[in-house]
Structure formats: structure tokens, C-alpha cells
Amino acid sequence: MTPAFPFSAIVGQEQMKLAMILTAIEPGLGGVLVFGDRGTGKSTAVRALAALLPPIRVVEGCPVNAETPEAVPEWAVGVGEAIVERPTPVVDLPLGVTEDRVTGALDIERALTSGEKVFQPGLLAQANRGYLYIDEVNLLEDHVVDLLLDVAQSGQNVVEREGMSIRHPARFVLVGSGNPEEGELRPQLLDRFGLSVEVASPSDIDERIEVVRRRDAFETDREAFMAHWGAEDAKVRDRILAARDALRGVAAEDDALRDCAQLCVTLGADGLRGELTLLRAARALAAYEGDDTVERSHLRQVAPLALSHRLRRDPLDESGSGARVARVVEEVLA
Structure with a gap:
């Protein structure tokens, strides 16, 4: 295989x-x-x-x-x-x-x-x-x-x-x-x-070169490549497993819940699925980073992932949904 x-x-x-x-x-x-x-x-x-x-x-x-x-x-x-x-x-x-x-x-x-x-x-x-x-x-x-x-x-x-x-x-x-x-x-x-x-495809030349270099190394000498990156994968695996164990112990204070609600209301997201997903994602990120409480730094990182696809179309706003979320995040979580 x-x-x-x-x-x-x-x-x-x-x-x-x-x-x-x-x-x-x-x-x-x-x-x-x-x-x-x-x-x-x-x-x-x-x-x-x-x-x-x-x-x-x-x-x-x-x-x-x-x-x-x-x-x-x-x-x-x-x-x-x-x-x-x-x-x-x-x-x-x-x-x-x-x-x-x-x-x-x-x-x-x-x-x-x-x-x-x-x-x-x-x-x-x-x-x-x-x-x-x-x-x-x-x-x-x-x-x-x-x-x-x-x-x-x-x-x-x-x-x-x-x-x-x-x-x-x-x-x-x-x-x-x-x-x-x-x-x-x-x-x-x-x-x-x-x-x-x-x-999107990377536009930076050096980044594109690195993609090609690693793929070529993977196909040319797979055993050596897997051995080289195996240790890095093991670190990610250990962090994921530790985060799974710690997840239920990560606290979300009222301020974090208020931030979730304010972000969704300001963005005009329908329903409450946005708040719930945003909170779960922020708690998972906090666990992954070894923190025991959901902070605004976690919400900033996961808000584009959890909310960008929940926005209503605004014909007067030519910016993409990601830019709109980033703008609102700066306003609400400044």
C-alpha cells in the first residue's frame, strides 16, 4: 500500500x-x-x-x-x-x-x-x-x-x-x-x-519551488522522505491526541460567548449554528495550543473558518466573505 x-x-x-x-x-x-x-x-x-x-x-x-x-x-x-x-x-x-x-x-x-x-x-x-x-x-x-x-x-x-x-x-x-x-x-x-x-495556488516563486522539491523527493526516494518527515508528523499527532484529552476541560467564559454572539450578529449570520461552531472551533484550538480557556486570540484565528460561508450576499460589498469576516473581527475584537 x-x-x-x-x-x-x-x-x-x-x-x-x-x-x-x-x-x-x-x-x-x-x-x-x-x-x-x-x-x-x-x-x-x-x-x-x-x-x-x-x-x-x-x-x-x-x-x-x-x-x-x-x-x-x-x-x-x-x-x-x-x-x-x-x-x-x-x-x-x-x-x-x-x-x-x-x-x-x-x-x-x-x-x-x-x-x-x-x-x-x-x-x-x-x-x-x-x-x-x-x-x-x-x-x-x-x-x-x-x-x-x-x-x-x-x-x-x-x-x-x-x-x-x-x-x-x-x-x-x-x-x-x-x-x-x-x-x-x-x-x-x-x-x-x-x-x-x-x-489558491501559491503565487510566491520560492513557495512553488518548495512544493515541487518536496513532491519530487517523495516520489524519488519515498523511504528517506517519510523517515525525514515522520518525526514532524509524530509531533502533530501527539498534539492532536493531547488536545482530544484536554478538550472537555477547556472553559468558555461569558465574555467569549458574548464575543461569539456579537460577531455573528454583526455579520448577519442566520440562526445560531455560527455561534456554536465558532465556540467549538475556538475550544478545539485552545486545547491544541495547550490553553485551558477560550480567549479572543483563538476566536480571531477560527472566525474566518467558521463564519465565512455563512454570510448573506451583499451586492454593495465587492470584498470577499473572508475580507468581510476579517473586518468585523477587527471591529468587534479590537
Whole structure:
């Protein structure tokens, strides 16, 4: 199996990497939406982060990556009780995928040959406890996107058809990427992603050279390259694991809650999802940086990630959403 490009060796794209790290610390953030040019490392970052994380413990042969034999669904057949380790799953969801392939469906072959009604798990089962990656998410059919976001929020996949009633856990980090020139996501879908990032090809010559140099080194002498960057990846992994343990102990005082609310009101964000996501992201960042309280410095860093995609369009404001968030952050958190 070809190893993933090391996460710490990705040049630049700091906002994208930070968003990925925050979702690894707090999966409840609701996933990441990455919009930008082709070839800017979007899929590389997802696979690199999953490879960096420690393996998950699963019941051998379980189709939903259950952690204990007691958590194995009743409909799963041929599953033992041995516990094995496997890499954090990263499942690709292709364009044109059918709803049955996503959620799972009746195994037609077994139904015809033996008359048995056996459930054939879908991509949501494979992605449980891992990442579900959708390239060109803006081109995915709306009903499939609605389904994915509902399941990502509830953590359960429910299938009721052909006389079957199946339920299984489907907790994953949803990562969508796309090129805005090829179409936009509906606003209600944008709002359901926890964090968003806009990425672009580097314009600095030295940075572009470093990207090419590292990629060439990875492909030319992979073993040496992985050995060199393995220590850096280990540092990031240790910080993520420490942050997971510390997360619930990070306090958010009333002043931080007021700042979250004031930012969202000033920006005109609809609903309360913006405040909740902003607070969760700031708490995850505080844990990652070893702080025990959410401060304004944390809110400043995560506000563009949590709020840029929640803004109403302003035809009189020619600046991008990121610039609008930065401007309001300076006003409110000065």
C-alpha cells in the first residue's frame, strides 16, 4: 500500500491544515468545505491527516468498524470477536453515486440465489469513525448531499426499504472540495458544513519551488522522505491526541460567548449554528495550543473558518466573505 504524503510536509495552506486538525480534535464540528483551484492539495491533506492519526481498534470483519463486539449491528453476519487495528478510514464518494450505494441496500444476488434478505452496507458504513471525502461536492446531486449532511449530523444511517429496517452508526468527518467556477453549493448546504476554507495556488516563486522539491523527493526516494518527515508528523499527532484529552476541560467564559454572539450578529449570520461552531472551533484550538480557556486570540484565528460561508450576499460589498469576516473581527475584537 502506497503511503500517504506526510501532513507536515504540505507546503503552505495553513488555514486548510488548521481546519483539518480542528476536525480531528472535535469531530462534532461538522466537517470541512474546501473551495479552490485544482491541484492545491485538498485531497492530499485529507489522506495525509488520516494517515497521521493513530489506527482505530475495530472488531475484525465488522462492516461498520465497531469498536467492541457489543457494538456490532445485529444484521452483520460472519463477524468474530477478535479486536484488530486498522488505519483511520478515508472513503471517496464519487460523482453520480446512487443513493443505494451511499446508504446500503438489499443484497440482490443473495436474495435471488438463496431467498435471503441480507443488507449490503454502503459507503456510510465504510466511513464510520473516519473521513468521507467528496471531490467536486458542488456537482453532487442535491438529494445525495442532503442525505449525507443529515446522517453526518445525526451520526446514524437509517435504511427502510424492501421490507428491511436497518440502522447503524455513521459518525464521520465530512470533507467536501470543489472549484467555485464550476458551480456553487446552495446556501442551506453551505451552512451545514462546520468550517470552510478557500485555497489558491501559491503565487510566491520560492513557495512553488518548495512544493515541487518536496513532491519530487517523495516520489524519488519515498523511504528517506517519510523517515525525514515522520518525526514532524509524530509531533502533530501527539498534539492532536493531547488536545482530544484536554478538550472537555477547556472553559468558555461569558465574555467569549458574548464575543461569539456579537460577531455573528454583526455579520448577519442566520440562526445560531455560527455561534456554536465558532465556540467549538475556538475550544478545539485552545486545547491544541495547550490553553485551558477560550480567549479572543483563538476566536480571531477560527472566525474566518467558521463564519465565512455563512454570510448573506451583499451586492454593495465587492470584498470577499473572508475580507468581510476579517473586518468585523477587527471591529468587534479590537
